[in-house]
Amino acid sequence: MLMALLRADCQRGVLTLLLLAAALTDMCRGQLGLQAPVLVQEPPARLRFSNSTGSQVSCAARGSPPPDVAWQHADGSPVTAVPGLRQTLGNGTLYFPPFRAEDYREEVHSATYRCKASNLGGAVLSRDVVVRAVVRQDYEVQVYRAHALLGNTAVLRCVIPPFVRDDVSVSSWFRDDTIILPGSHDAGITRPYTATFTPTPRQ
Known part of the structure; x- marks a missing residue:
């Protein structure tokens, strides 16, 4: 019992010293303009x-x-x-x-x-x-052939090399010499690197 009381008094004493040290530090800071x-x-x-x-x-x-x-x-x-x-x-x-x-x-x-x-x-x-x-360096993107039945949807993926993938975005798709933009009646860019197309009969 006596040891427990002594231990508690010691802990309170240490806490009091810490509080006094913090107060003195703040006071010194104020006096020194810190x-x-x-x-x-x-x-x-x-x-x-x-x-x-x-x-x-x-x-x-x-x-x-x-x-x-x-x-x-x-x-x-x-x-x-x-x-x-x-x-x-x-x-x-x-x-x-x-x-x-x-x-x-x-x-x-x-x-x-x-x-x-x-x-x-x-x-x-x-x-x-x-x-x-x-690091700027030359790279090439690839689009692989996809097959779809007439009237169904085909998904094409623009494959970007991994060493530049985080720094490159797809701005547009081309079909032959025509730029296909999002919102076209038969094409839409659904994710950063893919586009969907609905094949239609050639006129």
Whole structure:
């Protein structure tokens, strides 16, 4: 019984010390004019860009004293400059310059980043930013033959290579030299890569 009472008193004492420490910290912050960082420009959740254009993502914060803004990887390690491929600028911007297809590096161009703003008052992390660079390269699409009875519906599929599928959309279909748009009496685009046709007798 005595040990239980002592343990309870000890726990209350530790809690009291923690509360006092938090109060003293807040008081010191107020006396010193400290303000924890607050993000005023949070980067987007995703950044996609072409290797021929490059891109950048920015992060900004306010606080007192003015916070330092740095970029880090998903595991918390700091982001460093990679000559010609990745730069960290002094204004909180992470810059990806244009690059040649043969210079693509997965750990740079297909990675997750986040920014961290910190000062004497504390620190704040941004959301994760998933970065993906798309390398411009030649590709071909295929449409395979489909069979259907006269008066029934045939479904044709536009087959796009997997390495560009996420970055390509079908804008129109052609029959001979004629563009077939959605809404035609015998054709309709039902999904991004398919079209339905109703065969009719030739005149």
